[in-house]
Amino acid sequence: MELDRMSALEIGERLGKREISAEEVVNYFWERTQKLEPELKSFLTTCPEEATGVARQVDELRRRGERLPPLAGIPVAVKDNLSTRGIHTTCGSRFLENYIPPYDAAVIQKLKENYLPVLGKTNMDEFGMGSSTENSAFYPTTNPWDFSKVPGGSSGGSAAAVAARQVPLALGTDTGGSVRQPAAFCGVFGLRPTYGRVSRYGLIAFASSLDQVGPITGTPEDGEALFDLIAGYDERDATSLDAPGDIAEPELDEQRVKEIKVGVIREQEGNGFAPEVVESVKEMASFWESYGAAVEEVSLPLTEYALAAYYLINAAEASSNLGRYDGIQYGYRTGYAADLQELVFKNREEGFGQEVKRRIVLGTYALSSGYYDDYCLKALKTRTLILRDMQRVLQTYDFLLGPTTPTPPFGLGEKIEDPLQMYLSDVCTITDPLVGNAAISVPGGFTPEGMPLGLQMSAAPFRESFLFKLARFWQQRKKYLTCASLQCGEKG
Amino acid sequence: MNYRPVIGLEIHVELKTETKMFCSCSAAFGEEPNSSCCPVCLGLPGSLPVINRKALELGVKAARALNCTVEANSRFDRKNYFYPDLPKAYQISQYDIPLGHSGYLEVEPLTGKPIGIQRCHLEEEAGKLLHHGGSLLEAEYSLVDYNRAGIPLLEIVTAPDLISGDEAYCFLNELRLLLLYNRISDCRMEEGSLRCDANISLSPVNSNSWGNKVEIKNLNSFKAVKAALEFEAARQEEVLSRRGEVLQETRHWDENQRKTFSLRGKEEAADYRYFPEPDVPPLQLDGIWIQKVEDSLAETPAERRRRYREQYGLKEGEADLLVAHPSLADFFDRAAIKYKGYRQLFNWISGEITRIARQKNISPEVLDSGALVETLQLMDEGSINRGTARKVLEEALVEGKNPAELALDKGMEQITDTGALGELVDEVLRDNPRAVGDYLEGKKKAGNFLLGQVMSRTRGKADPSVVKEILEEQVHPRKR
């Protein structure tokens, strides 16, 4: 059985009918992972034994005739900033190379409760700071569609693993686009949930007011199933939310599409936007139009300011969140230090990479006395203006449409020397986190070179289900390839 | 004196909660090192804080007890700094919107002088550092215990309204009582559940200008606060009288040398980089809830003293004494419901109850006030004498027995039958002619001896005053 050609839910169905065992499924993906890993390097840690253990448990329960959740027994990869009890959780950082959490993140608990075997921890930009996974302290991950390109970031490992079907499902985290942008670069589906819908407990904080965990999958149906599994209020996360009532939306049919109003973001074209990207947005706009939806251009005039505000808030929170890495209780230890002061300075110097240091310095600056009002506070006020703008726009439109990234996947090493250029590549994905929107990246075709393009649809808080229905409507008709296995097979 | 001290205090109290401020670890004192810790209070990557409702309630209670305005939309902020006892490298505290502000506390022992309370806010405790080999500066290395990390703290900042070490001392005592009666904190300085730093500057008399402010740390008792402030006021005055300059600095109080010392080395102005805590949503306190908390406030120490004086007729010193010991005062209140001889009650509480509590190391809080009431009633009825009452009371309290039964079971009930006593006295007088003779010659000792003989033959069951009377009656006719 070619499991890599099936969605997670399809595999789940076969598991339910006992046409195949969960152990076989895990073995299949584990072998595939091993085969592709030398080229891709999507994983930082693999845990096939633990995964096999869960698979056997699933098989045993099924033998006894127990009904299990739809995704039980389907292997999943999780980003390495999600705490896993007893399993290395490095956050892509030298600093946490040997750190083993004594507890599971809330989402990991949910995976366990639903019997999903975790096959491994995926590569990422250190602490989530980056858009290419090149900031991993260990090694870069490559793009399964072309090994000379980046897979995006910071959840590059998760997106690459799904695009190459090392696993059918993965979890990433999104602070300013870290789920959606790699999903776009790897030609798969990635959701950034409404801030608060998924518990952050155990997610190693980068920028607390922006971080969210989201699914990365090969189909929208898989995405929704995985999202439903991880979402929900958690009393251990004071920023997590109770959904207001039943928010599952009905299937989208051609009748209902006619009632939809789509806003195409005007600011996301022109300077800095690749022509094929702009073209793909137009294609989607006319797609919805052809089904009778009202499609209009909409302006988000504060987009430019949003990027500055985003980077200030992000760096400020990060500088504080990363203060705890002093090497006293856990983490990197330098060789010799005469006293505590020197120990901490050296641990942090040697344990952190360039980008992390840069953000900490920037964030410390934005928070320090004399600059707080002009930078951090100003950014938070700007956030209010952006929020008001967004609320106004979403009163008119059901969702906003734009590209997920301004350019197709870039080459490894292409932007790494220029942090500002790297920051600019997040311009399409930072607004939704600032305002708490739900947003999804869906495959939007390919460049002439065969590299995937991603399109983004954003909607008001709590409308994840709607976004998945839109994605499904789109993908059912477009049938874009979301698995890069052929290319991998040839080269690997 | 040409200068007037201007003093303000900054007090930290640990709140009396079962669990920590932001996690469900036990907040109990004195557990095995690092045994009351979880990812949250250890600041492990990925952990998140959730507010303890009880801590919030106690914070609001303290704020209202101190007549502060409660900010329903207060919030938490991060105070960023590096120290090995601070696991997250930031303390979750409150910065520009404290839970309570603009209050005051009237200090009755300072003839009701109101001392301004600038603010009170909630925050979390740091871990405990143990310095190996002497003080911080000399220690070769240090050890960290995170059990204390995350215990809820209330910081109270006074206005610079105090003018002497003595006033500071009185204020602290009154504040402590207020917090104790409201069960907000244990206020045990020896366990660190109450700590105090003091600010002092000198202001020339007849002037509104203030001199440079000195902060005094390492104050381990209220007496130390008083002594340090007095020392510091004198030191600063001496400096000023030489036309010297008082440096704005932090000084440590040395309890042994009874002096303050400047900490060497330049002090870099701290930059705490405060910002709103993203992990904790801003407070949305409900007005009705705040009112409910306020309604649960205990009477103030001043109100209590007045009640003891006016309602129970205690003298000023007696009322002060009771109120200064909340566990005794509470005991008194419990007993006074059922026993109206208030002065008697006070005497027994300040005497016997205090003695028993101390000797048996039991807190008066857990002693049964009913036992005292019953014992006193038995004594008032004449069933037992004072000496027996003491014994009955102690046994009743320590072993939890019923005083009336104790009196009966152990045959402690007093012999009140004067006929039977008369026979016993007659016996004793006949057996001890010499003592009788001595007594009739005016030797008091002989009288006590005879009394003792009677008492021992009754095995203490007789009322000595009655025996004395009978003795007098019977001994004089024997005079030849």
Add this chain to the structure above:
Amino acid sequence: MEELYSLVDHLSNLSRIKLSSEEKDLIAGQLKDILGAAQKVQELDTGGVPPTTHVFYQWRTREDVPAESLPVEEVLRNVPERESSLVRVPRIKSLDE
């Protein structure tokens, strides 16, 4: 540039990260560009606009009921240097908070 360099020096101290002089040069240069871009927010008129620290939230507190803590061995599992059940740190030397 001189000014930026000493700023980076100050920030490296505040954030407890030792930076080599090359790193300082590099970061000072990049910081200039990044701050230039961040300056963008200054152009906006935000008079009377409140800051948004939390986009939306539901007010939550927790009951004061104790739960199991971690076993001491788990607490100490990642500790590089310990003495019995305490975490050991080298001499603190300076007294800064």
